[in-house]
Amino acid sequence: MILAVALLLFLALGFMFIVHRLSSDRPLSSIWKETLLYRTFYTSRNPVPDTEIKLSQDVNPYQFPALRERTSTKMAMGLTRLDESNWLTLDSDYLPEHFLRCSLLCTKRPQVIQCLPGSSEACHEVLSLVTSFLSSRFPQHFTLTTTSSGPAIQNHLTNEIFPIGPQNCPNPLEIAAKLSMEDFNILMKNPETGEYHLQASATLFPAGWKLQERVGTSMANLHAPVPGWKEKLGGSVNR
Numbered sequence: 001m002i003l004a005v006a007l008l009l010f011l012a013l014g015f016m017f018i019v020h021r022l023s024s025d026r027p028l029s030s031i032w033k034e035t036l037l038y039r040t041f042y043t044s045r046n047p048v049p050d051t052e053i054k055l056s057q058d059v060n061p062y063q064f065p066a067l068r069e070r071t072s073t074k075m076a077m078g079l080t081r082l083d084e085s086n087w088l089t090l091d092s093d094y095l096p097e098h099f100l101r102c103s104l105l106c107t108k109r110p111q112v113i114q115c116l117p118g119s120s121e122a123c124h125e126v127l128s129l130v131t132s133f134l135s136s137r138f139p140q141h142f143t144l145t146t147t148s149s150g151p152a153i154q155n156h157l158t159n160e161i162f163p164i165g166p167q168n169c170p171n172p173l174e175i176a177a178k179l180s181m182e183d184f185n186i187l188m189k190n191p192e193t194g195e196y197h198l199q200a201s202a203t204l205f206p207a208g209w210k211l212q213e214r215v216g217t218s219m220a221n222l223h224a225p226v227p228g229w230k231e232k233l234g235g236s237v238n239r
Helices: 002-022 028-033 036-045 050-058 094-107 120-137 172-179 229-238
Strands: 113-115 142-147 150-155 160-163 184-189 196-202
Touching (some): 113 172, 120 150, 120 172, 120 184, 120 196, 160 172, 172 184, 172 196
Antiparallel strands (some): 184 196
8 A cells, every 4th residue: 555655656746747847937846836745745744834924924024225336435323214114023034033032042141131230221111112113013913911910912923921011020121032033232321431331232143242241331342343433433423
């Protein structure tokens, strides 16, 4: 019986290959996915997650504006107005990235999140902005709710509920990092020096720097390796 099934499978694949060769404008993968064999045996064992379907249907990838050619070599901060509707984005990589972020926060916590004393209020403000945005921009995926311990947000993509209130959420920046696909850095002004310092950060995917070495330092020290930073940009940034 097994031999007969294997023979039929071989013949079916051979027939598909011949059809593909005769109609070269169609990829073999598309022919395979249209067969009864694929629909019966493969998809039943490898279903596409419902959440992946939802994300692919109602969340379009963010389109970054095209780069403009410039001949000037003048150093500038390169600031641009934020597209508020796309402040935080979701795409089909949300779920695998979410689980990776949670794993990093659990196993590499000191390397990916730091909140210095005095930054708690700012971290709660960030979480409030994140939850407000996600629940209004993606109401089908995030819902603000209330539990016995206080205010919370429900993530329908992961079936998780996170506390978000000042009284029931001791790690607001961590929750913000788990809910979104973005890293967050909080700069606070030092009243004595007038400079901004990195007081809290959830940086799970840093590009060429280590959070433990940079947290607490000023903007000037953070950008010290940048040629001409102090002379050309330092004063503007600290304003």
